[in-house]
Amino acid sequence: MASQRFEPASGTRDFLADDLRVRNHVFDVIRGVFERYGFEPLQTPAFERIETLTGKYGDEGDKLIFKILRRGEHEASGEADLALRYDMTVPLARVVAAYGSQLPAPYKRYAMGPVWRADRPGKGRFREFAQCDVDVVGSASPLADAEVVSAVATALDALGVSDFRVLVNSRRALSGLLEVYGVPAEVGGGVLITLDKLDKLSPEAVARELIDVRQLEAATAERLVADVVADDSVDRMRASLKDSEEGRAGLTEIDRLVTLAGPSVGTERITFTPSLVRGLDYYTGVIFEVVAAGMPGSIASGGRYDHLISALGGPDVPACGGSLGVERIIGLMESGAAAVKSLDVAIAAMAEESDTSVMEFANQLRGIGLRTEIYLGASRKLARQLKWAADRRARFALIYGEREQESGTVTVRDMESGEQHAVPAGELAARLQGWCAAPR
Amino acid sequence: MASQRFEPASGTRDFLADDLRVRNHVFDVIRGVFERYGFEPLQTPAFERIETLTGKYGDEGDKLIFKILRRGEHEASGEADLALRYDMTVPLARVVAAYGSQLPAPYKRYAMGPVWRADRPGKGRFREFAQCDVDVVGSASPLADAEVVSAVATALDALGVSDFRVLVNSRRALSGLLEVYGVPAEVGGGVLITLDKLDKLSPEAVARELIDVRQLEAATAERLVADVVADDSVDRMRASLKDSEEGRAGLTEIDRLVTLAGPSVGTERITFTPSLVRGLDYYTGVIFEVVAAGMPGSIASGGRYDHLISALGGPDVPACGGSLGVERIIGLMESGAAAVKSLDVAIAAMAEESDTSVMEFANQLRGIGLRTEIYLGASRKLARQLKWAADRRARFALIYGEREQESGTVTVRDMESGEQHAVPAGELAARLQGWCAAPR
Structure with a gap:
């Protein structure tokens, strides 16, 4: 390999021809699918005014923002006035606020491109990496949620990544669950964050955290965890949630999504999954995650986030969306899927x-x-x-x-x-x- | 339009669907042509270590580099350790140094993407704009120069921009010219910079600058300018340059390029142009510029630059290349060429x-x-x-x-x-x- 002097900056990569062709192939296929769904492409600048980004990602997120030094006479101040894009969602909120009525209503858009985070570089973790988002801003219709899930699943199929399952739950069903189990509202968010660790920790460890950190009573914590991970958890949930108005609303939206998206996703590949939580607290309705056979973690995820656009500086409009884990998907492809282009x-x-x-x-x-x-x-x-x-x-x-x-x-x-x-x-x-x- | 708060940062642009589709169309067409020529795609990171960039673009250039503040505990120092890509050539030099024998020899590559310069924003001048370069590193063959010119012309044709002319000259012919006119070597570079203004200033103004700023004798300055702009300038040059070895070498390489690239470019569209100078002093051989009917300035340019890669930190290898003015070309297209994609x-x-x-x-x-x-x-x-x-x-x-x-x-x-x-x-x-x- 190169002497360090000629390597790309820490956490970034040079893409030579073979790798770049695989990447471009993945983006082209996804673009083709999203276009057929009538999503419109959007490309925002690599950097934003710093005040557009700071305060939007929490304290931890703020520390990971790459900031650009002021120029000319102001350079010596050591201050930053610009910052590199951290995700595709804050720029979307800015665009919705900026162009409002010039945009189609609802605004269905996809965005693909690099984002930058000053994370500690590691295996599979980069400081410059691609994101690929598809969102519907301005529609409260369950059809919008179903379109997002269907577009994501169709893109994966088109990429030849077909051995996947779409796990579905609803933030309202989870709220209903907390209500039914008598979890106080003020610790509800924390309880969900802990439950979200069920894919990494044992049920016992999660129950322990619910007791020690979230202050639930031992009996409640153990019953909650057992119900969520049980083989018949779907039946248990359906029974429990009937007692909560919020829970019933959650079940209805889950059922609606599974019914609407089922035919295009494949009914055997989409399932109500009570243990799916998704840590991010901006979700307000259905949530989903796509898991692939033999891979830890998810390759796509998303959900409904009706107030996020306004929290990020845009207007208060209903919205939902999904994100494809393109770097992970590209990792899957490199084992031979896209042919190396050779000379004729x-x-x-x-x-x-x-x-x-x-x-x-x-x-x-x-x-x-x-x-x-x-x-x-x-x-x-x-x-x-x-x-x-x-x-x-x-x-x-x-x-x-x-x-x-x-x-x-x-x-x-x-x-x-x-x-x-x-x-x-x-x-x-x-x-x-x-x-x-x-x-x- | 948007309130200022929601506008993109100064000098940058949001591309909504219609504009973005035109841009992507232009990039796709260019990519298709360059691939047929066997050029390989390369994509380097948006930012480089700051020492990779500083000192490579002259004092004026250095001031235009966007610098990224150090992070974490070092943020308070106000120092920068990274900087945004300023062009595609310095990253190319780094890649050639880094991957040497892993690259095909010669290394024919194209690169398309944004670069960032902290220029004062103005009409048609942006702080984030696309560059599109095609280069051959490691070949001294005149066929390499011809391939670059041919690829550039073919890309323009494929984009429907066909009313253009390729102007050709040679840095060695210009050196021969200075020699024949008795211009001292130490002012030669300055004289060429002044001659390069002939597309903006009158012949009289250029002659005046040669006398006042470059210290040429009045008779020499006037004769030089008159010869370069005369209707029969090609004949005059051919006659003058016969007396200089360097000049003869320059004529030979010009003739070779016109002969080799003529059939693919169209012989009526490629001409030896004695007044073509190209200000940049890194060119060592043939130089070219593509001008389009009714447009000021050029829409593509390039030439041979045999020592630039080593000056930029790479190995000392012969090289040549060209750059398509994609932003200008996209500007031409927006007047209707690419159809807006609507719903079926x-x-x-x-x-x-x-x-x-x-x-x-x-x-x-x-x-x-x-x-x-x-x-x-x-x-x-x-x-x-x-x-x-x-x-x-x-x-x-x-x-x-x-x-x-x-x-x-x-x-x-x-x-x-x-x-x-x-x-x-x-x-x-x-x-x-x-x-x-x-x-x-």
């Missing part, structure tokens, strides 16, 4: 006198869409140039030396078999088009 | 009972690639929903009310003509596929 044709450049013809051949082949390169090195030796063609993983090499010039042909070499054909120069493009169209 | 089908949601069917119709239509939206508003009134369909510029609207449910049909309304058809639900996808395929 490598053209040898045998002598200065024939360079014009060589450019001409390249023009013709590029004109019919073939990925074509000309040898640009110093050597005029054929063996050296064929080695280059092999290094470039070219499918065919063209040789146009003295013999070929005399006979008006071009030698086409199949780089895999080593077979060579003398093709009349005038038929070159047509012949190569046919050969390159054949499966490799 | 807008589906009304008439009643809760039929929402599941409505989702089902949407799935089917998206499955065959049609851009489809469901009404997500609160109203169940048809008139309100048809107004929404019109606002969304939908081509067809689907209505599935009580009457349709009873007869097993869906009403398809042509939003332009207002004509309506009752289509059996089972034939919906096939019928709409046919109708949407017809030209609008």
